Amino acid sequence: MILIDSNVLIDAIEPDSEWYAWSSGQLASIEPTAGFINPIIVREISPRFAEFESLVKVVRFFGLPVREITLEVSWRAGQAHLDWIRHGGRRGSLLPDLLIGAHAAVENARILTRDPRRFRTYFPELELLMPETDND
Numbered sequence: 001m002i003l004i005d006s007n008v009l010i011d012a013i014e015p016d017s018e019w020y021a022w023s024s025g026q027l028a029s030i031e032p033t034a035g036f037i038n039p040i041i042v043r044e045i046s047p048r049f050a051e052f053e054s055l056v057k058v059v060r061f062f063g064l065p066v067r068e069i070t071l072e073v074s075w076r077a078g079q080a081h082l083d084w085i086r087h088g089g090r091r092g093s094l095l096p097d098l099l100i101g102a103h104a105a106v107e108n109a110r111i112l113t114r115d116p117r118r119f120r121t122y123f124p125e126l127e128l129l130m131p132e133t134d135n136d
Contacts, residue, residue: 002035002129003104004064005113006044006096009037013048013058019114022131026112027062036109037064040099069103076102080122098122 004027011023027035037059049055059066080098085091097115101123104111110127111119119126 001107001109002030003100003109003111004035004037004041005100005111006041007114008112009045010048032063035064036067038067038069038103040096042066044096069099070106073103073106076106083122101126
């Protein structure tokens, strides 16, 4: 299983993106039943769509089911958030990357992303699929 991070989806729907070719190529190479997203990722990509139907079309085009966030995922994200605060992070809203990372960890999924920083820090057990750059 592969959890698709929002930055990859955003790249793949914006042809002028610097990462369009890489992101759309990665999405095209995923087995039809292997990829998924969650409501956090939907929330992150939704501002790019003026109409809900357009968002649904894109999600269907890429064949990505939306898996719900479970109680276990929420707990795991909360633990990562507590760790983040202990290391100097601000109190307040839970970071989306922590929910995404927790979801992948609980599902034993890999994450397709261009931004590995928080995933590596708070979920070091995850396998990350990313371009070879110096952002890691």
